[in-house]
Amino acid sequence: MNPKKIGIALAGYGMIGRLHAMNYRQIPFIYPGILPELELRSVCTSRESSARAARAEAGFITATTEIEKLLEDPLVEVVDISLPNNLHLPVARAALAAGKHVYCEKPLAGTLEDALAIQTAADTGPGTFGMVFQYRFIPAVQRAKEILQQGKLGRIFSFRAEYLHSGYQDPQRPLTWRMKRESGGSGALGDLGSHVIDLMRYLLGDFESLQAHLERFIPRRPLTRGGTDLGEVTVDDAAWLRVRLASGALGTIEASRFATGTLDDLRFWIYGEGGALHFDLMNPNYLAWFDESNPGGDHGGQRGWQRLQTVQHYPGALTPPARSPLGWDRAHTENQVAFLSAVTSGKEPSPGIRDGLEVQIVLDGAERSSAAGGTTVVLDRNHLGQEPDSGRNP
Structure with missing residues (x-):
């Protein structure tokens, strides 16, 4: 990582994506000097017109409709995922495979199966994985x-x-x-x-x-x-x-x-x-x-x-x-x-991947309980794997 600058890319630029971009801009005014310079390098949306508009509004260096192009930029170190829930897995997996850090909107995924796949990618890759659960703050x-x-x-x-x-x-x-x-x-x-x-x-x-x-x-x-x-x-x-x-x-x-x-x-x-x-x-x-x-x-x-x-x-x-x-x-x-x-x-973020997965387990249990007429569901965590031994993903 560049000790003097963090390159940030946004995947998605709806209401929440715009909010995240605005916040990245104001962080240096709130906490001057505690982080490297934050550079909004790229934004990816589904349409050329919205990508161009996002670039102009937030001051991104580049804009694209292809997540692969966003990930090719070696100066992008953080990928902020503000997309529909079913797109969290493919974008997170691709970003983690490219060695990027990932900041993901809630919930972690659309299904528990997808959430577990994201966990596997996060636990085996070098990047840090953070979740958006802002009400903690x-x-x-x-x-x-x-x-x-x-x-x-x-x-x-x-x-x-x-x-x-x-x-x-x-x-x-x-x-x-x-x-x-x-x-x-x-x-x-x-x-x-x-x-x-x-x-x-x-x-x-x-x-x-x-x-x-x-x-x-x-x-x-x-x-x-x-x-x-x-x-x-x-x-x-x-x-x-x-x-x-x-x-x-x-x-x-x-x-x-x-x-x-x-x-x-x-x-x-x-x-x-x-x-x-x-x-x-x-x-x-x-x-x-x-x-x-x-x-x-x-x-x-x-x-x-x-x-x-x-x-x-x-x-x-x-x-x-x-x-x-x-x-x-x-x-x-x-x-x-x-x-x-x-x-x-280099520490594990809080909230992080484990927090996102724990919420997904409850969501999955609630759906199974309701489908079975409100029966009691005991939440199973046997598939979570072992906790990391240190602050970073192993």
Whole structure:
């Protein structure tokens, strides 16, 4: 690796690809001097016109419609995959085979089989593999992690978590790749549920078993806006999971793209013997904490929920100031910084390939449980292989 520069290429330039490109540009302003210079070398999209537009907008040096040409550039060291889920495997495998580092949007793949193939490529190649699970990087979530690691909640009894969107309840919304199994893998379960699954695993540990119900509310949709030709929706619109963690804690997870009236409503509640935590993405600047050790009294004493002001407390960040309200893009930026820092230090990134695979195992288990009428599925990890002995992939 060039110690003075990291060449970055984007595979895909939809909404998320544009966000990643914007963030690469602003990282030096937030953390000046902690990383080598970041150079946006190439972008690959499916059409010549969109490739040219992406190059002009973000300032890439080159643009292409062929992933092979993107990978031929010896100065491209990092490939950022922001593509439909079914394309993660071929692009990740090709990038890893070319000796590149890979930064992959969630979920890891469309299927567990594809995810395992990516793991094999990541574990046998020289490159670093990072995942996008940006909600880990919200200061309120990191403060919750700190409280849990300090044992202040004691034994965890249960949790509730949900990620709710709206907009899909419109039956005239056209069929897209996110609504097709062959391209999306799963619907709300993988699109939204993957975030919640990773977040609960990050905070509370591995999942042991689950029961799930997946629902499809609108089975057919127009192929184009206002069109009369219909296509079949082959993924879930909403998902409900009842899970048991390896610790013995029980939890429920809901993911829906049919929650009319919601916006970007990710919430969780964690209940333990020593207290409780609550977070709401629509109010991201604060973490709610109930401390059971606070003394009571005739009028309640000091008992009650505390609102911890976490806002933008990122150690080492130069701008914006810590007092500033948190924006949605900032957690993505921090995820990218964590990955690039791992690349430059030779350490295993967090989140990384193991985190992506663990989420995929839960997604696969949920689909199998629902298909079997909600039966309990014990999650099998015998196919994961051995953990690396050091910080880097072996």
